[in-house]
Amino acid sequence: MFFKSKAIVAALFGMLAAGAVQAQTPARELTIEKIMRDPKWIGTSPSNIFWSEDGKKIYFNWNPDANRKDSLYAVNAKGKDIKKVAAAERRSLPSPYGTYNDAETQKVYEKNGDIFLLDIKSGKVTQVTNTVERESNPNFTFDEREVTFQKDNNLYSWSITNGQLAQLTDFRKGKKQAEGEDKDPQRAWLRNQQLGLLTIVKEREADKAALKKQQKTDAPGRPLDIYIDDKQVSSVVLSPDERFITYNLISRPKNAKVAIVPDFVTSSGYTEDINTRTKVGDAQSTYEFFVYDTHRDSTYAISMKDVEGIYDVPSYLLEKNKKATIAKDGTDAKTKKAEMRATVIYGPVWSDNGKHAVVVARSADNKDRWILSLDPATGKLNLLDRQHDDAWINGPGIGYGTGDIGWMPDNESVWFQSEESGYSHLYAVNVKNGKKKALTSGKFEVSDVQLSDDKKHWYFTANKVHPGEQHFYKMPVNGGTMVQLTTQPGAYEVTLSPDEKMLAFRYSYSNKPWELFVMENKKGAKPRQITNSLTEEFKAYNWREPEVISFKAEDGADVYARLYQPKNAKANGPAVIFVHGAGYLQNAHKWWSSYFREYMFHNFLVDQGYTVLDIDYRGSAGYGRDVRTGIYQFMGGKDLSDHVDGAKLLVDKYNVDPKKIGIYGGSYGGFITLMAMFTEPDLFAAGAALRSVTDWAHYNHGYTSNILNTPQTDSLAYAKSSPIYYAEGLKGALLICHGMVDTNVHFQDVVRLTQRLIELGKDNWELAVYPVEDHGFTEPASWTDEYKRIYKLFEENLKDK
Numbered sequence: 001m002f003f004k005s006k007a008i009v010a011a012l013f014g015m016l017a018a019g020a021v022q023a024q025t026p027a028r029e030l031t032i033e034k035i036m037r038d039p040k041w042i043g044t045s046p047s048n049i050f051w052s053e054d055g056k057k058i059y060f061n062w063n064p065d066a067n068r069k070d071s072l073y074a075v076n077a078k079g080k081d082i083k084k085v086a087a088a089e090r091r092s093l094p095s096p097y098g099t100y101n102d103a104e105t106q107k108v109y110e111k112n113g114d115i116f117l118l119d120i121k122s123g124k125v126t127q128v129t130n131t132v133e134r135e136s137n138p139n140f141t142f143d144e145r146e147v148t149f150q151k152d153n154n155l156y157s158w159s160i161t162n163g164q165l166a167q168l169t170d171f172r173k174g175k176k177q178a179e180g181e182d183k184d185p186q187r188a189w190l191r192n193q194q195l196g197l198l199t200i201v202k203e204r205e206a207d208k209a210a211l212k213k214q215q216k217t218d219a220p221g222r223p224l225d226i227y228i229d230d231k232q233v234s235s236v237v238l239s240p241d242e243r244f245i246t247y248n249l250i251s252r253p254k255n256a257k258v259a260i261v262p263d264f265v266t267s268s269g270y271t272e273d274i275n276t277r278t279k280v281g282d283a284q285s286t287y288e289f290f291v292y293d294t295h296r297d298s299t300y301a302i303s304m305k306d307v308e309g310i311y312d313v314p315s316y317l318l319e320k321n322k323k324a325t326i327a328k329d330g331t332d333a334k335t336k337k338a339e340m341r342a343t344v345i346y347g348p349v350w351s352d353n354g355k356h357a358v359v360v361a362r363s364a365d366n367k368d369r370w371i372l373s374l375d376p377a378t379g380k381l382n383l384l385d386r387q388h389d390d391a392w393i394n395g396p397g398i399g400y401g402t403g404d405i406g407w408m409p410d411n412e413s414v415w416f417q418s419e420e421s422g423y424s425h426l427y428a429v430n431v432k433n434g435k436k437k438a439l440t441s442g443k444f445e446v447s448d449v450q451l452s453d454d455k456k457h458w459y460f461t462a463n464k465v466h467p468g469e470q471h472f473y474k475m476p477v478n479g480g481t482m483v484q485l486t487t488q489p490g491a492y493e494v495t496l497s498p499d500e501k502m503l504a505f506r507y508s509y510s511n512k513p514w515e516l517f518v519m520e521n522k523k524g525a526k527p528r529q530i531t532n533s534l535t536e537e538f539k540a541y542n543w544r545e546p547e548v549i550s551f552k553a554e555d556g557a558d559v560y561a562r563l564y565q566p567k568n569a570k571a572n573g574p575a576v577i578f579v580h581g582a583g584y585l586q587n588a589h590k591w592w593s594s595y596f597r598e599y600m601f602h603n604f605l606v607d608q609g610y611t612v613l614d615i616d617y618r619g620s621a622g623y624g625r626d627v628r629t630g631i632y633q634f635m636g637g638k639d640l641s642d643h644v645d646g647a648k649l650l651v652d653k654y655n656v657d658p659k660k661i662g663i664y665g666g667s668y669g670g671f672i673t674l675m676a677m678f679t680e681p682d683l684f685a686a687g688a689a690l691r692s693v694t695d696w697a698h699y700n701h702g703y704t705s706n707i708l709n710t711p712q713t714d715s716l717a718y719a720k721s722s723p724i725y726y727a728e729g730l731k732g733a734l735l736i737c738h739g740m741v742d743t744n745v746h747f748q749d750v751v752r753l754t755q756r757l758i759e760l761g762k763d764n765w766e767l768a769v770y771p772v773e774d775h776g777f778t779e780p781a782s783w784t785d786e787y788k789r790i791y792k793l794f795e796e797n798l799k800d801k
Helices: 005-013 087-092 185-197 199-218 315-320 596-607 638-653 668-679 701-708 715-721 723-729 747-759 780-798
Strands: 047-051 057-062 071-076 106-111 114-119 125-127 135-140 146-151 154-159 165-167 170-172 225-227 232-238 244-251 260-263 272-275 286-293 298-301 343-350 357-363 368-375 380-388 405-407 413-418 425-430 436-438 446-451 457-462 471-476 491-496 502-509 512-520 547-552 558-564 573-579 611-616 656-666 686-690 733-739 765-770
Touching: 047 491, 047 502, 057 512, 106 135, 114 135, 114 146, 154 232, 185 199, 232 343, 244 343, 286 343, 343 405, 380 413, 380 425, 413 446, 425 446, 457 491, 471 491, 547 638, 558 596, 558 638, 573 596, 573 638, 573 668, 573 780, 596 611, 596 780, 611 638, 638 656, 638 668, 656 668, 656 780, 668 686, 668 723, 686 780, 701 715, 723 747, 733 747, 733 780, 747 765, 765 780
Parallel strands: 170 225, 573 611, 573 656, 656 686, 686 733, 733 765
Antiparallel strands: 047 057, 057 071, 106 114, 114 125, 135 146, 146 154, 154 165, 232 244, 244 286, 260 272, 286 298, 343 357, 357 368, 368 380, 405 413, 413 425, 425 436, 446 457, 457 471, 491 502, 502 512, 547 558, 558 611
16 A cells, blocks of 8 residues: 655645645656755755754754855754754763663763763763773663773773772783793893893892782772783673673684775875775684673683584584584584584673673674673673574574673673574573563564653654654563554654653654654654754655555565556566665665665656566565575575566556566666676576676675675575676676776675676677776766766667667
8 A cells, every 4th residue: 555745745744844745846857866866955854963952952963055065053942943053062961871870860972983971961071081092882880980082992981979980901912921921032041041040130039029929919999901812802891890891802813805996086196005804704703701800810711612502513414414413402423422513692781770791692603692690709690591593593682792682671681682583683581580571573574663761661663654764663571562752654753852751763754855843742743843954956856755665576475665656657668677686675665765876767768658666575674584684605596586587567457568678786786787798598588787797706794694694504504695606697788887996896806707708608698897886886977977878788688679
């Protein structure tokens, strides 16, 4: 079901703001040159919304005058009296980020690399540090008498009452040498000779050692010197009782090879090399989690050796090696030994009463996530929840690192998100008895979860109404009725006022870019529109509302798509299928697309008689675990067959000529375009592959290893999924476009494919290169050239001659 935009605007806003609903103006002709100009011709949407600490103002970045850069604006809490913020006020504003004390009377934050303390009521700001180095991650201690922060990876505390600064950790590079030890054998021999021959030398060395020991005794409170060799420190956390300090040590691989991208167009006139990243399957960093016990002046590592599943072998390896001697629990039949899987431990997250701590552990292969209680005194871990996925762990609120996690008001239960049901939902588990409860459930996903200040309610975003709509909800803390606070189709990005009585939010619809609104925090409240950002030129065209449809894939799955149709579509007309990029992303929705240039290009194509279909294929966001992992071990499998089914839908239902279907997309969309042109050559007459992955063995580790494992352990998955292996299948007309300084999908990718096409004797393709462009183009001239070529490709191959 879809709605006409003017009905939406009238229903939602009731013409609250002058100019919110524009009179119908005659449509003006679109051109590619017009569409691909600097986006400021559209108007600049407000961004980075935050409230003043007293809740009297809403601040946001905006650019209504089409200046080179956005400026900071402010409006009162009622949505009136918009003003550009003066430079002096802007510089004096506290950071919108930071940490509050329990009573929310004070806030500590980082700004310009220094630490500040704000008294909320008086507005007084105390600068805690003022150095050329960066201080970061400020927090209050549990008793709120001190502020902790990090500098050069060490942890410091600053007393709020007397300003005393104390260093809490002393991490040092290298290895600790024994007293009098000399690594050089020749110098060590001479030293030992001196000590053995000359009494005065021996006595003076003893006096120096005694003095050093006395100085250490006379200066109590110095932290233990912790030598970390060549490792890096991260995630330094002080326990509420200030006895324990936890931290991670990261070992960077020494033998990893970093790919280099040459930059040809430089101010120096010389080609300059850009160091980028390793390739999938190369050596990765390893992590160790430690506890520093300040009472015992000692450190010890936390081990996962007794945690359920730590020895499990991933299913794909068991399938691959059915005759192997390794069991599922990792035990070798010959040696009877099992190998622990590499993990990363994140956290800890302490309860508000300071009595309990939990950590989140993830396997390096990202197929397991454990939530565990931690006793730092003993190093003992107790399993609270394990989420396993034969594919990989991800989803809204889960992501990477700890994901969204915190403590319930009882200080005995931890809340978190999990895809246990197949959709990302909110759960709570008791750390004492292990009982777990689902707080939300259903065939939808929740995200951006937060507790109310009084800890009686949840606030979150969910796509319960429709996969293509995101609404803001309120729900009792222990679960129950979800109260939908927003109503009209589209998406909402909500920021609560400090007292939680008001909502400032960005709202957009499929043909309406983001604008800023404010309303009371209650169901049925009337929103007030604050900004009107669109230019008259943009509003002069009658931008289409693409219909959000769904169809059945060949395996019975529901696939959602945006459909753009000419009003009087001719029978057997041409069609174009657009493939969104980013892999885990959603585009068949009812809000303003991040692919706004493509959205405008699709309007242009419809003006020229094309039907356009934009599919949320398998692997897209917004539809739960099975869709998210539908591409596991085979990219170019179900994600491509969804486009094949979409092409058949165009022919069967929308009068499209089966010989006049084109396809295009960038990044992952470019990859699918290549797979379509190479493996479905009789279905797609033309394709434009932009900044495309041509061989997944050359992409990065973090993204690719989740989906295809690694080339050395799952080579078949890479061979099945990489277009370069299928290039001989090309029949239709192919356009390849790529930026030469692409640090994401390297230009080397398309160079290798080019050589492959040359060797195969293919002559129905062309390559357009863009010397100054990275993965995401920035220059309007590049965008214009690229899309003129795409349009020419479709005109020459999909239209009757």
